[in-house]
Amino acid sequence: MLSRHELTRLTRGGRSAHAVEMSIARLRDSLGAADVVRTVVKRGYRLAVTDA
Numbered sequence: 001m002l003s004r005h006e007l008t009r010l011t012r013g014g015r016s017a018h019a020v021e022m023s024i025a026r027l028r029d030s031l032g033a034a035d036v037v038r039t040v041v042k043r044g045y046r047l048a049v050t051d052a
Contacts (some may be wrong), residue, residue: 003044 002010007020024045027036038046 001040001044001046007045 004020007050036048040046
């Protein structure tokens with residue numbers, strides 16, 4: 001799990017929190033399954049990873 005602040009810090013140029021939110025939305029659209037990237041309220045984002 002990564003917080004929005006951590007994701008913002010890790011992006012090139014320290015983009016805004018809004019840019020991170022838009023990137024997460026695009027990632028969800030690209031993956032075709034909105035539940036793969038989960039929002040953890042008051043914490044950040046988490047990838048839903050399963051064992052294959």
